[in-house]
Amino acid sequence: MTSERLPWIAHDPASLRLLELAEKVAGAPTTLLITGESGTGKDHLARLIHELGPRRDAPYLKIDCASLPPQLVESELFGHERGAFTGAVERKLGRFELGGNGTIVLDEVATLSPNAQSKLLRILQERAFERLGGTETLKIAARIIALTNVDLPAAVQAGSFREDLYFRLNVLTLTVPPLRERPADILPLAEHLLVGLRAAHGRPHAQLSDSARRMLAAYAWPGNVRELKNALERALVFSGVGRGAAGTGPDLLEPGNFPESVRAAAAGRASPVAGLRSLEEVEREVIAATLEATHYQISRSAEILGISRKTLLEKRKRYGLK
Numbered sequence: 001m002t003s004e005r006l007p008w009i010a011h012d013p014a015s016l017r018l019l020e021l022a023e024k025v026a027g028a029p030t031t032l033l034i035t036g037e038s039g040t041g042k043d044h045l046a047r048l049i050h051e052l053g054p055r056r057d058a059p060y061l062k063i064d065c066a067s068l069p070p071q072l073v074e075s076e077l078f079g080h081e082r083g084a085f086t087g088a089v090e091r092k093l094g095r096f097e098l099g100g101n102g103t104i105v106l107d108e109v110a111t112l113s114p115n116a117q118s119k120l121l122r123i124l125q126e127r128a129f130e131r132l133g134g135t136e137t138l139k140i141a142a143r144i145i146a147l148t149n150v151d152l153p154a155a156v157q158a159g160s161f162r163e164d165l166y167f168r169l170n171v172l173t174l175t176v177p178p179l180r181e182r183p184a185d186i187l188p189l190a191e192h193l194l195v196g197l198r199a200a201h202g203r204p205h206a207q208l209s210d211s212a213r214r215m216l217a218a219y220a221w222p223g224n225v226r227e228l229k230n231a232l233e234r235a236l237v238f239s240g241v242g243r244g245a246a247g248t249g250p251d252l253l254e255p256g257n258f259p260e261s262v263r264a265a266a267a268g269r270a271s272p273v274a275g276l277r278s279l280e281e282v283e284r285e286v287i288a289a290t291l292e293a294t295h296y297q298i299s300r301s302a303e304i305l306g307i308s309r310k311t312l313l314e315k316r317k318r319y320g321l322k
């Protein structure tokens with residue numbers, strides 16, 4: 001028995017095409033690269049590809065490259081034998097071994113240190129490795145899927161990502177388009193996300209009002225599906241204030257329950273003149289929206305916006321943002 005398939009909401013032609021590609025590549029053992037902005041659904045797509053393919057009953061293992069301590073990369077990935085180094089008191093299996101015949105996902109692959117990049121390159125070339133301190137050569141049977149929100153060719157140009165590793169990873173590449181490029185997905189995704197949120201918040205009858213639906217459909221969602229999910233959760237919490245457990249009347253999520261950024265953008269669009277703005281105004285608005293959506297987490301916001309923390313801090317100051 002296989003588990004129930006992961007729901008992949010796709011209504012827009014752009015995401016239907018992506019789903020079709022995902023079905024095609026699911027059966028292949030080939031290394032896969034999934035690119036796309038933060039929050040577009042890269043993790044979600046990797047999982048779907050695993051479930052659609054012949055490896056669905058084998059392990060699915062995600063390695064968060066950004067949080068892997070550089071000095072532990074080798075022992076984490078390859079494992080080690082007892083006594084391989086001080087503190088190696090027993091044999092430990094690495095992720096490549098634990099992945100078995102399944103799928104290994106390298107999340108945020110562009111954050112690997114140069115040293116880790118060369119180790120990964122060797123693994124991809126040889127499809128074999130030894131545990132630290134070990135002599136036995138182990139074959140890699142798992143399929144490798146790398147995820148990134150970084151423009152890898154640009155990172156190669158800038159010298160922060162190895163070109164030979166990029167070529168190894170870039171055999172089959174899928175790009176998840178940002179939500180603003182597949183607007184027909186916005187409302188179906190909102191409805192889908194609401195199902196889970198209703199249950200989590202004990203609000204079985206919560207629904208979007210018509211004007212809230214129009215507003216969500218008009219917004220550009222710089223933080224993509226993740227921002228949509230956060231905005232819905234916030235609306236659910238705020239619309240519940242004062243309702244009490246026995247709340248009377250329909251449980252509607254109204255535009256006023258959504259973050260200011262979402263409301264402001266939709267209001268701006270209602271007037272044709274307000275739509276004509278300078279690039280600076282647009283930038284200010286997008287930065288403000290992202291900061292609010294991430295609860296003013298600078299690193300997260302910088303990641304979503306695709307700029308460095310330093311640039312974000314400078315712009316925040318220049319635009320006088322909170």
Ligand SMILES: Nc1ncnc2c1ncn2[C@@H]1O[C@H](COP(=O)(O)OP(=O)(O)O)[C@@H](O)[C@H]1O
Nearest residue numbers: 007008009037038039040041042043044225226
């Ligand atoms: N097509 C989709 N259908 C259903 N849920 C989705 C879809 N795309 C993204 N999600 C949900 O949106 C959130 C963000 O997706 P995630 O895969 O973590 O994005 P990324 O890895 O690109 O930052 C997750 O909760 C995910 O389950």
Ligand SMILES: [Mg+2]
Nearest residue numbers: 039042043107
């Ligand atoms: Mg992710």
